[in-house]
Amino acid sequence: MPSQEKHEAVAQLKGKLEENSDFILASYSGLTVEEITGLRAKLRKEGSEMKVVKNNLFLLALKESEKHKDKNIAFGPEYQGPLAAIFSNANLPSVAKVLKEYAKVNKNLILKAGYLDGSVLDADGVEAIAGLPSREQLLAQIAGGLNGPARSIASGVNQIIASLARAIQAVAEKNNQ
Known part of the structure; x- marks a missing residue:
């Protein structure tokens, strides 16, 4: 026993x-x-x-x-x-x-x-x-992987807004002349 x-x-x-x-x-x-x-x-x-x-x-x-x-x-x-x-x-x-x-x-x-x-x-x-890799390293790699496309989207949206602003500025300058 x-x-x-x-x-x-x-x-x-x-x-x-x-x-x-x-x-x-x-x-x-x-x-x-x-x-x-x-x-x-x-x-x-x-x-x-x-x-x-x-x-x-x-x-x-x-x-x-x-x-x-x-x-x-x-x-x-x-x-x-x-x-x-x-x-x-x-x-x-x-x-x-x-x-x-x-x-x-x-x-x-x-x-x-x-x-x-x-x-x-x-x-x-x-x-x-x-x-x-450690858990922290994997999380950092995932965050980096997710951050890349998000950064590209933000940059693209920023370029669209900047282009629109330049177009409005050009039209405003043309109308002022």
Whole structure:
């Protein structure tokens, strides 16, 4: 029979999953305490949280989570060993960037899987979203794209009004002569 401690751990993980539906799983075996602390600090700056999880308890929490229970998320043999779950409710691509950059410097951090907007990602998928521009960059690109045609329309309307004003001025000058 599972202990009360395990029930509490599953409930806590379930709460994290309900609060932050997007997450990344990474293997951290071989990282020192200082390295993990430094990584956690970088992740906090991105509005995310890294939590060391027991694989079977995390899987139970996923199955009980309202947002994830229909996704049939399962761990295969590649998910053996210690895992860390990185939860993000704001911007998973920027968190994936931080993890990818950290993994370049420290080979002991290995990205395993992720979950983004209802889709299960493998390690390649997590690396792919790390290459995406941040939410702010995408919004700026969209605004720039929308601003270009609006600027052209405004310039065209301005030219029409200016032409009309020049024509009225020419007629007024001709009538005054």
